[in-house]
Amino acid sequence: MKHAAVLYTCIGLMGAAAITGFVDYTQASNAGTLSNLYKEELPTTGSTLISEKEIDLEDYSRAALEEQMVNDQQEETIAEKPKPKKPKKTVPPPPPPPKQKKTVTVEVVEDVPVAPPAEPEVIVEKVAPTPSEPPAPVVEVKAEEPPTPATEEVKSTRITPRIFSRAPLPPKVNAVKKKKRS
């Protein structure tokens, strides 16, 4: 008797749910709101489970950092020496004061690689070690930037346990950022 009551209650509830659902569905379809029940664009709120974050690769690239460092160094040099300097010289002047010139005199030892200087355009003059040898040609070495990939693929979503919830997943975006060279 008790079980029968429970069963009939359950069946009654199902019937009520079906009727109520059908009535509400019919009302919504008559009102024309049935197609507007779901938002097309997902809102981005604080509780969004997967935050889509784009990483600006340019800011963190090594080339940008080196460029910034070079700029800083140039600013410091300008602050120290207010006199205008000659842009560059392939042939150094006869009495070269090393502090005032932008040329760096390096005695080249063979089998030792020349380290790239910090400044972008630096003239490295090869000085002859002995007077008997013919004068070595002037070698111009430019500070090279490290190779940076043109495009880098960033996956904007991570798989976390929170992804296993009722929240709709965001559209998957493979953020491809092209490195801008300024």
Place this chain on the structure above:
Amino acid sequence: MNIRLLTLRRTKQVFTVTFFWLPISFFSLLLIWNTIPYFNFSKDFSFIQERAVLFLQPIYNWSFYIHIFAGMFCIGTALLQFSSYLLKKRKKIHVWSGRVYVMVVLLLGAPTGLYMSFFAKGGFAERGLFMFMAISWFFFTLKGFTTILNKHVLAHKIWMMRSYAMALTAVTFRVYYIILYLYDVPLTLNYEMSLWMSVVGNLMVAEYLIYRKSKAYLTTFTT
């Protein structure tokens, strides 16, 4: 008994636990864990905000909260029901968790699910599928309940396996959804595919397991 047969049986048990019950338990508990935050009744969830128009209706609003509350208990208690250890050694636990499961499904989960299925996401077919899920979940559970009241244990097992297959669609749907999402399937297609795969797949697995379980019983009709 033959030692080889015993070893084979033991290996089968270990494989079943490792590759079937362990993932199911993990994802079920994860689903329960992710459901808990909804009970601060905040609207600041993307699931709710996506259905903001629907949640303005008090019936839909309460149906949702009742449904997820029922789902938590249903999935939690169902995990205990298929343990042969509990069934043999702690039968009281099986009986009481079974009662909770049946009452929660019949009184709360299935009716609210049926109401919400009218407004389910997707097309007409998906709404129909949700309705089928709610009705079949209710019917399978009801049959499982009535068969055990009549002391028909095998039929009770069969109907409860079908009922659990329907309950587990909440878990398998999310698993398929995430897998297809990782394979860059468009979201709408992903949603529909995951839904159909979870319902049809779960039913097929359940029927296969039922066939295996009751094979010996079924052969009694043929011979």
